[in-house]
Amino acid sequence: MSDLRSQGLEILRRLTGRRDADFHPGQWEAIEALVAGHRRALVVERTGWGKSAVYFVAALLQRRAGFGPTLIVSPLLALMRDQVAAAKRAGVRAAAISSANVTEWDEIRERLASDSVDVLLVSPERLINPRFAAEQLPELVERMGMLVIDEAHCISDWGHDFRPDYRRIRDLVAGLPADVPVLATTATANSRVVTDVAEQIAPADRGGAPDDGVFVLRGPLARDSLRLGVLTLPRPELRLAWLCEHLGELNGSGIIYCLTISSAEDTARALTEAGHEVRAYTGRTDPDERTELEGALKDNRVKALVATSALGMGFDKPDLGFVVHLGAPSSPVAYYQQVGRAGRATDSADVLLLPGPEDRDIWRYFATSSMPSQERADAVLAALAEGSTLSTPALEARVDIRRSPLELLLKVLAVDGAVERVSGGWRATGTPWVYDAERYGRIAAARTAEQDAMERYEHLDSCRMAFLTTQLDDPDASACGRCDVCAGQWYPTDVDPDQQSRARDTLDRVGVPIDPRRSWPSGLDRLGVALKGRIPPGEQAEEGRVVARLSDLGWGGPLRDLFRSDEQGVPLDTELPAPLAGACLRVLAEWDWPRRPVAVVCVPSVSRPHLVSSVAEGIARAGRLAYLGALDLAPGAGLLDARVNSAFRVRDLSDRFWVGEQLAAGLEGLSGAPVLLVDDLVTSRWTIAVAARLLRRAGAGAVLPFALGLSG
Missing domain, CATH: 3.40.50.300 (P-loop containing nucleotide triphosphate hydrolases)
Structure with missing residues (x-):
């Protein structure tokens, strides 16, 4: 030995x-x-x-x-x-x-x-x-x-x-x-x-x-070098202003974690405009660029990477000086894993959490989107039961599941032995698969308990490090003597009014471009829809605009409030608040369209008919445009399921609308002039594609989509 x-x-x-x-x-x-x-x-x-x-x-x-x-x-x-x-x-x-x-x-x-x-x-x-x-x-x-x-x-x-x-x-x-x-x-x-x-x-x-x-x-999990703190600021512009003002006071270089891609990009832009050397690092970052950004942080060529969880396990910078979270992860264990990247080879590293009231909504979205269901598993297994090998896109055209959840479900079924990945795609093995409702129920309950614990962490009156390591069942958990509970606040809490004003201006920006769909999803013929290939240029929508994404730091909050549902899950059909109405007019005023629209048409809404029609009529009045009304809606049309994949969404939309006689007459009188197409919320862009095709075939010129929000 x-x-x-x-x-x-x-x-x-x-x-x-x-x-x-x-x-x-x-x-x-x-x-x-x-x-x-x-x-x-x-x-x-x-x-x-x-x-x-x-x-x-x-x-x-x-x-x-x-x-x-x-x-x-x-x-x-x-x-x-x-x-x-x-x-x-x-x-x-x-x-x-x-x-x-x-x-x-x-x-x-x-x-x-x-x-x-x-x-x-x-x-x-x-x-x-x-x-x-x-x-x-x-x-x-x-x-x-x-x-x-x-x-x-x-x-x-x-x-x-x-x-x-x-x-x-x-x-x-x-x-x-x-x-x-x-x-x-x-x-x-x-x-x-x-x-x-x-x-x-x-x-x-x-x-x-x-x-x-x-x-x-x-071994003991407490990190003696970490100095933990929580700073609660009630509004996004205050949290962003604090970071713009005080980032330079944090030692060395570090990571600023955000919960969504949009908030990471917004934060990186604001910090850059405030003079800080930072870069965004998200799931949308190209793999080669990720390597370059990781190297820039390791070499201290940037003050911070503003990152989602895409900068996750495996990033190794022993002298990382700080980790700041704008928004809390959904569990103390996940939080400990991220902050543990700091202070590995330094005597001291600062860890600060700036939680937001929207955090739990974001946790809930990610938790529900990742859980398999019996219905979805049965649909996949039924599609593969014919004995053929199907690629993921081919499966997508046969089952009512979007690409990302479908890929996750296939992995679960493969691990459980019900399907296997082979050359050319996936095939069923013949092994029965039973949905383990008890297991998934236990997991869901555990996730909820973790979220509750994370909220308790934000309001502790005892040591923060001891709380985190206790969550990991560390028998050596004890008070650290360094966190803001043990030793008092080590971070400034003030926000300069001028910095707050600049942060507010940054978050007040409106007008997110919406790219049009160029091709129909594959497999529509199997669903009885006679559309395929590229959408002819004369039937496409133009690039559109929304006020903001629902996940944006600035206008995302007001939009999430607007699109909320009641306790029974029924969408609320309310008036458009004055600030959002003003934001709509700003988007239209700043839109650099080649030719100004002369008329407004709206998409008929089942969930928020008053909101959509009032927005469309208000825009027409403010812009002195002709209001031509809405596309006709099929009798008995119900709510569309936002979770379905592209092929099934187009199937559901293909006979949902048509151009009625009154709208057709109005379009004919425009002599091919552009039309503004108004909707409330963009989720898949297929509603825009289908509606634009109908309007173009009925004689409209360019169709310019406009909506209040973009999901995601």
Whole structure:
């Protein structure tokens, strides 16, 4: 054992670049359990403790003992890049297979075949890739020296960042011989997640109990360098003004987290205009640009990245000086995971939460959009029951589910064995699938409890760090002596009136462009709709405008209030408030259309008929335009379901409207002049496309869509 430890220490020192480096408490014990004991291990330690050192040292020791390469399942490309670089410093020959390096796959396969790879990193999505699963995974499993599951909380239903693809890992583990070491690591796991993950990685022939065959290492999770605080400001412009005024006072460079893409983009724009060097980093950011932005933050070339959760697990900047949240994550565990990126190699780092009253609405949206349902699963399985292989777009044309929820549901069904991904798409396996209502009910209840706990965090009268680590069931949770509850407010609370005015002006901007649909969705013929291919230019809408997105920091709040429903879920059909009416006129006044419209037409609304018609008539009066009324609405037309996919939405819209005689006569008298088409809320843009086609075919010139809000 002493000789093995000496070898491990030599690898560790190469990895860290320090000749005086030594193992942290628990590191060698975990390595010894894996290498000498060939055991299964779960390591729950705070970010920066050195979990990657455990698996790199163990991987190289396994190779020296004659075992095959280590397979590391890693969730993010950024994490893979950092891990490959770290492995090379320790003399570990590492390679990664991901969507970002497709051109290197053949070379990596050759290196694997020649046994010149010590560590292979793959994403969980690779495990269900048909070619990888058929050609490479069986040989890897046969030769595997160790399996590492990084960010292992993703395996568990109870983990804050559960991912269906990660659940497939339990099948991979179950197929391994009991003496193949398996290491699961995470920084964010409470007792329920620890028990769940331990049960999933335990050797099958040892009963699967978490304390039987699984070495569990849990260290204290409190970060002594973090100084936590919560500043409650009631309005978006106050929160943004505070940040514009005080960002430069925060040490070093850091991350500003926002809950939505729109708020991240709005915040980045406002901070840039205030003179701060920041960039937005969201799900809309191009992968190559993400790499460039991560490098800019690591090199301190920007003060901050204004990010959504897209800048997530795996981003590694040990000297990150601060993390600020504009809006709270939906659970204390998720919050701890994000703030834990700060202060890993510094004595002090500032962590500040600026919650908003809209946070819970955003939590609710993301929670409900990610849960599968029996009805949707049955529709997918019925579509695949014919025995054919269907691509995701082909399935989308057969089932009433939008692309993102459909892809998530297919992953769930694949993990449960009901469908499988093959070349060309998806097919049913014939294995029955039963909706586990009890399980999903428990998960939903747990998510609600997490949201309640996050709101309690915002109003604590006791230590904030102790609360967060208690949420993670840390037995060593204790008062930190540094947070704003323990030591008093360490951050300024004032907001300069001039800065507030500038923030208000930034958030007061209106007029979001709406691109028109150019092509009809595929598969409409299967739904009895005779539309396909590109929409002829003479039947398309022009680029439109909305006042704002519902997720915007500025006008998003008033719009969410306008589109609210009563306690029974019935949409409220109210008058347009005066401020929003003024915003509408500003959008129209600033619209740089090539030719001004001469008339107004509105889309008939089932949910808000008074709101839509009054907005259209008000615009006509203010602009001295002819008001031609609304398209006719099919008798008995009900509310449209915003959750359906494109093909089904067009099916539902194809015979919903028509041009009545009075409207046709009005359009004929315009001699091809432009028309303003008014609606209340844009969700899919298909209503605009269908209505514009009807108006153009009836003689209208350019159709210019205008609506109050854009969903998303």
